[in-house]
Amino acid sequence: MANGGGGGGGSSGGGGGGGGGSGLRMSSNIHANHLSLDASSSSSSSSSSSSSSSSSSSSSVHEPKMDALIIPVTMEVPCDSRGQRMWWAFLASSMVTFFGGLFIILLWRTLKYLWTVCCHCGGKTKEAQKINNGSSQADGTLKPVDEKEEVVAAEVGWMTSVKDWAGVMISAQTLTGRVLVVLVFALSIGALVIYFIDSSNPIESCQNFYKDFTLQIDMAFNVFFLLYFGLRFIAANDKLWFWLEVNSVVDFFTVPPVFVSVYLNRSWLGLRFLRALRLIQFSEILQFLNILKTSNSIKLVNLLSIFISTWLTAAGFIHLVENSGDPWENFQNNQALTYWECVYLLMVTMSTVGYGDVYAKTTLGRLFMVFFILGGLAMFASYVPEIIELIGNRKKYGGSYSAVSGRKHIVVCGHITLESVSNFLKDFLHKDRDDVNVEIVFLHNISPNLELEALFKRHFTQVEFYQGSVLNPHDLARVKIESADACLILANKYCADPDAEDASNIMRVISIKNYHPKIRIITQMLQYHNKAHLLNIPSWNWKEGDDAICLAELKLGFIAQSCLAQGLSTMLANLFSMRSFIKIEEDTWQKYYLEGVSNEMYTEYLSSAFVGLSFPTVCELCFVKLKLLMIAIEYKSANRESRILINPGNHLKIQEGTLGFFIASDAKEVKRAFFYCKACHDDVTDPKRIKKCGCRRPKMSIYKRMRRACCFDCGRSERDCSCMSGRVRGNVDTLERTFPLSSVSVNDCSTSFRAFEDEQPPTLSPKKKQRNGGMRNSPNTSPKLMRHDPLLIPGNDQIDNMDSNVKKYDSTGMFHWCAPKEIEKVILTRSEAAMTVLSGHVVVCIFGDVSSALIGLRNLVMPLRASNFHYHELKHIVFVGSIEYLKREWETLHNFPKVSILPGTPLSRADLRAVNINLCDMCVILSANQNNIDDTSLQDKECILASLNIKSMQFDDSIGVLQANSQGFTPPGMDRSSPDNSPVHGMLRQPSITTGVNIPIITELVNDTNVQFLDQDDDDDPDTELYLTQPFACGTAFAVSVLDSLMSATYFNDNILTLIRTLVTGGATPELEALIAEENALRGGYSTPQTLANRDRCRVAQLALLDGPFADLGDGGCYGDLFCKALKTYNMLCFGIYRLRDAHLSTPSQCTKRYVITNPPYEFELVPTDLIFCLMQFDHNAGQSRASLSHSSHSSQSSSKKSSSVHSIPSTANRPNRPKSRESRDKQNRKEMVYR
Structure with a gap:
């Protein structure tokens, strides 16, 4: 050199x-x-x-x-x-800047420290002088000091303001600050990209600033970095630490060389690769932009940014030294490596692979690799596995739902398991629902297992799963809850703590309603008393379609109805579940049972051909001609209230657009009721040919339609009607003048007409209603659990009950009521129960203790205390179980009459004999300990043991004369004075039960597979579905899993849940629920015409064909003839048969088991031992004097086999030939706790 x-x-x-x-x-x-x-x-x-x-x-x-x-x-x-x-010039500029600034900062700190020490010493001397000179001199000396402090304070205040402003600008606390921070990061990445471009050029080259475009851009970027550096320096509290920060070092070695390059017209690649260290701030930038919100995503970006920035920076250093060479070797040992070859070299070095194709030749490069491999290997070994783990643990189902145009979607959350999802999808996507144009979106915070994932894949066209929680608004936004048609919340029926599960679901409802108050929610609840908490949610509105399916309420309601009509629980469960038709050629009981199982509940608007006809007439026409069974209608009154009436009677006429509730096997069959035309289909014999005809609907002008809608209920002529307001009348006149010849179809919903007519029901068919995911009723037309207005004058018995001083019913008039009783007054000892001859009663065997979860026995008792029974018809209820548990339930039971308690255990035969279990109408076996056992096979052990214990008992025949349920009913209007119509005619004397197998029992099960242990003589496969097993078909077993189908049924038609609660609960209304939520007990009320009118509603009963008014049809008659005769004569609506299992056999059988046949066809042949399920009208005139003839009875064939309780029809005639044995027994049992 x-x-x-x-x-x-x-x-x-x-x-x-x-x-x-x-x-x-x-x-x-x-x-x-x-x-x-x-x-x-x-x-x-x-x-x-x-x-x-x-x-x-x-x-x-x-x-x-x-x-x-x-x-x-x-x-x-x-x-x-x-x-x-001239590389040394570029490097010297950076080093001088760094060390020069560092020296100035240290010098400033040293001087400041010395100044502070000197001032501190001087201050102590002055304070001593002030104390010695006195207060007067002190005042004089303080004055100039105060002036100096004010000046200093002003200076500090100005500096502080600038510092605060600079701090706000760089901390992204404001929009300007965020923009500045993001801009600095973006420009840093831009400068790094320019470095990547220049790395293909020589390390040092002569560049003309005025002609080199990249140099000009780099210069502009670095001027901005210099200004930003000044802001950071002003805002820094500790200047020394700021000077040593990574970002500051990056600026020192990248900004000054750019200015040198402009001055020298040279470009040195140098240390510009340090701009890659800015990538470390990538996570902070994404957090400023609200892109990163979760801890895992922040951690993942942090690891990636540190790893990549270190990798690129080290590659830049190797690229510099390898292309330059060692200075002490006069730069002769250099080698030509591109930047990306250096990136490759660093990666194979960190991963310890080291192929050897690229390696460092310079001493500086090798020395750097020695130290880098230590840190790089450690970083690679720790960062890469953690990055892979975070990427692998990212939610597979963490995307967002994309709504499909023209297709609705629902969100299903809560307890998402293979069992709950499979049961839900099986019913929701059943082929009998026709077209289900609804997509199901499942949201759960736990990823599905392999089995559940396979289930989702099998239904991938209609099902999507997303991982998240409905308690997180972000997850609700992901599944588009605001555009969802409904949200369904599933509950864990097998949880150990039902109250905690209900609390979780209520919190889900609160979260969803808080995010979108208008969303329709259908939720499952386990405990009835927890439904009251839903009323506290301001946006919860059952009128808008929000529903709570209380499993305990419906489960115990189903069981209670089986106490009144054995087998009804099975029939109702099958009606509200979607079952495919299974055809069996052999003449077995399964053939007839499965034919009935294929029936479901549907709704459809009635054709205008039925307008003006009475309900029984339309019901008969639908059954005979259309092969449809209509059991209820939706009635719209003048005050715009919608009410569901079950078998209302012949006084009610069908209105235009009335919605009917049908039992049919397919939704297409129900369309016959909508398409029926009297002109076209009156002579059609094949119901399949009843399709939409070309006849035009009757039309009327808007004015006449308005007048008819106005005057339908006022009872006046159109000319005298004054109920239409002047404004509406003027609007109608305007329409008449504007459209003098216009007319609308009765079933059309004109937009202009909707502005005036509120009484007309919608014309959308229920099938379309189902396809659309269920139409919601408006707040003014929501169905209510109300009875129809009685058009009959109350009987004498009902008028006598209007005693202002006696409270016999609750405040709503829907249930029998008595004053609260202490539990000690209803407790029976074993000896007292044995001395009391109980018969025709209900024995409830319950397992539970002081720590068991409450099952809500009120829901079992309420249907048995419905006010549509007369007091003497109420079955006495005897609870057998732990007194500690029953004390906890007693608060909800102390207002119901005819309830007794026998402390003991259902496994004790002595306790069972004491309550005369062989004379009971029904024995119910429940357990509150089922969910406390992990092994599902053992969850029902107590119920199964109790059931087998009862069935193995033997009884003495000497007690048979005391049996109470040997009388039958006679239909109203029949003369019972004739020998053929005597009180005992139609019901044979029931011999006593000698074996427990013949005792009617219904057992509650938690695990469906445990049903195989109830009947030892059946041949059910353990893998058989519950509804196909013999105990369920016979009505002796009930599992809560059958209620899962109500979720989808309620979604497609919210009236279905109202109907089933009307049938099952005995008359529970939303108003009653609100009252129970306030007081947790029924409130007694005085009898008024309004409350007594609420008793006028039908009830479920069983009609015996062995004798009585229908005995002629019982021996080979047709079911259709029985249906029409019962409907025309007694307004009784038949809807099923309870038949002996071996009735189809030609040889007599000793088996007394019965099974359910739902909605048999018209030509179905009857046998004398059949019991008919029917809906009976309330009898206003059945008084207390007919107590012995108005309760349930046990029907049997002459082979002395006992069956379930059987209801017949009360008679209005006198009963002179009352059996003496019944009178003597009634006199003997006039104790308060002994009832029929």
Whole structure:
């Protein structure tokens, strides 16, 4: 280097500065060497003085090496003519800036420290002088000090304001600050990209700032970085630590070299790779933009940014030293490596693979690799597995739902398991529902297991799963809850703590309603008393379609109805579940049972051909001609209230657009009721031919339609009607003038007409209603659990009950009521129960203790205390179980009459004999301990043991004469004075039960598979579905799992839940629930015409065919003839048969088991031992004097086999021939706790 520009050292240095060449020597006088080729010997002597170097230089001019890079020198670029490298100038600018600033900061701190020490010492001296000179002198000396402090305070205040402003600007607390922070990061990445572009050029080259576009952009970026550096410096509290920050070091080694390059017209790649360290802030930037919100995502981005920034920065250093060479080697040991080859080298080094194809040759490069491999290997070994784990643990189902145009979706959440989802999908997507154009979106915070995932894949066209929680608004937004048609919440029926499960579901409702108050929610609840908490949610509105399906309420309600009509629980469960038709050719009981199982409940609007006809007439026409069974209608009254009436009677006429409730096997069959036309289909015999005809609907003008809607209930002629307001009348007149010839169909819903007519029901068919996911009723037309207005004058018995001083019913008039009783007054000892001859009663065997969860026995008792029974018809209820448990339930039972308790255990035969279990109408076996056992096979052990215990008991026949349920009913209007109509005619005397197998029992099960243990003589496969097993078909077993289908049934038609609660609960209304929520007990009320009118509602009963008014049809008659006769004569609606299991056999059988046949066809043949399920009207005139003839009875064939309780029809005639044995027994049992 000392020999000047033409020496070997200089040439070698120039070659090293070429950054990619192979040590090409460049002479300092290139033009002179070029001219020496054509000159004299003087020039050759000058050439010989340079020996081999000059010859080499001469050859390089004529034959340049292609692998050498020469610093371009042109007349336009005033670069160093000697090829001198200036890398030290760039590096010196950075080092001087860094160490110079560091020195100034340290110097400032030192001076400040010394000043503080000096001032501190001076302050102590002045304070001592103040104390010695006295207070007067102190006052005088303090005055100038205060003035100085004010000046300093003003200065500090100004500096503090600037500092605070700078801090706000760089901390992203404001929108401007966020924009600035993001902009700095974006420009840093831009500067890094410029470095990537320039890395393909030599390490050092001559650049013209005015012509190099990338240099100009880089200059602009760095000017901005310099300004941002100043803001950061002002805002920093500790200047020293700020000077040593990573971002500050990056600025020191990247910003000053740019200014040097402009001054020198040179570009040095140098340490610009340090801009890659800015990537570490990538996570913070994404958090500022609210892109990263979860801890896992923040951690993942942090790891990736640190790993990548370290990787790229190290690659940049290797690229610099390998392309430059070692300074002490005169830069001769360099090698040409691209930046991306260095990136590759660093990766194989960190991963310890080291292929050897690329490696460091310089000493600086190798020394750096020694230290980097230690930290890089540690980082690779720790960061990469953690990154892979975070990526692998990312929610597979963490996306967002994309709504499909023209297709609704529902959100299902809560207890999402393989069992609950499979049961839900099986019923929701059943083929009998026709077209289900609804997509199901499941939301759960736990990813599905393999089995559940496979289930979702099988239904991938209609089912999607997302992982999340409805308690998180972000997850609710992901599943588009605001556009969902409904949200369904499933409950865990097998949880150990039902109250905690209900609390979880209530919190889900609160979260969903808080996010979107208008969403329709259908939720499952386990405990009845927890339904009251839903009323506390302001946006909860049952009128808008919100429903709570209380499993305990419906389960115990089903069981209670089986106490009144054995087998009814099975029939109702099958009606509200979607079952496919299974055809059996053999003449077995399964054939008839499965034919009934295929029936479901549907709704459809009635054709205008039925308008004006009475309900029994339409019901008969639908059954005979349309092969449909209609059991109820939705009635719209004048006050715009919608009420569901079950078998209302012949006084109610069908209105236009009345919604009917049908039992049918397919939704297409129900369309016959909508398409029926009297003109076209009156002579059609095949119901399949009843389809939409070409007849036009009757039309009327808007004015007449308005007048008819107005005057339907006012009872006046159109001319005298005054119920239409003047404004509406004026609007109608305007319409008449505007459209004098216009007319609308009765079933059309004109937009202009809707503005005036509120009474007309919607014309959308229920089938379309189902396809649309269930139409919601408006707040003014929501169905209510109300009875129809009685058009009959109350009987004498009902008028006598209107005693203002006696409370016999609750405040709503729906249930029998008595004053609260202490539990000690209803407790029976075993001896007292044995001395009391109980018969025709209900025995409830319950397992529970002081720590068991309450099952809500009120829901079992309420249907048995419905006010549509007369007091003497109420069955006495005897609870057998732990007194500690029953004390906890007693608060909800103390207002019901005819309830007794026998402390004991259902496994004790002595206790069972004491309550005369062989004379009971029904024995119910319940358990409150079922969910406390982990093994599902053992959850029902207590109920199964109790059932088998009862069935194995033997009884003495001597007690048979005391049996109470041997009388039957006679239909109203029949003369019972004749021998054929005597009180005992139609019901044979029931012999006593001698074996427990014949005792009617219904057992509650938790696990469906445990049903195989109830009947030891059946041949059910353990894998058989519950509804196909013999105990369930016979009505002796009930499982809560059958209620799962109510979720989908309620979604498609919210009237279905109202109907089933009307049938099952005995008359529970939303108003009654609100009252119970306030007081947790029924409130007694005085009898008024309004409350007594609520008793006028039908009830479920069983009609015996062995004798009585229908005995002629019982022996080979047709079910259709029985249906029509019962409907015409007694307004009784028959809907099923309870038949002996072996009735189809030609030989007599000793088996007394019965099974359910739902909605048999018209030509179905009857047998004498059949019991008919029917809906009976309330008898206003059945008084207390007919107590012995108005309760249930046990029907049996002559082979002395006992069946379930049988209801017949009360008679209005006198009963002169009352059996003496019944009278003597009634006199003997006039104790308060002994009832029929």
